[in-house]
Amino acid sequence: MKTARYFLRHHPEYADFECRFDVVGFTERTGRSGQGEPLQSEWLQGAFLAPAW
Numbered sequence: 001m002k003t004a005r006y007f008l009r010h011h012p013e014y015a016d017f018e019c020r021f022d023v024v025g026f027t028e029r030t031g032r033s034g035q036g037e038p039l040q041s042e043w044l045q046g047a048f049l050a051p052a053w
Helices: 004-011
Strands: 018-027 039-050
Touching: 004 018
Parallel strands: none
Antiparallel strands: 018 039
């Protein structure tokens, strides 16, 4: 949120647009051998929207 505020302060031409926030999550699974498998990623596009402030 701080980064979005900083950006909007320095780019007032975007003040009338909604801000879309994406979220990227990572999950590590442990196999039967106890070894961690490669991380699995999930990208939630448009996880939440906020009006430009």
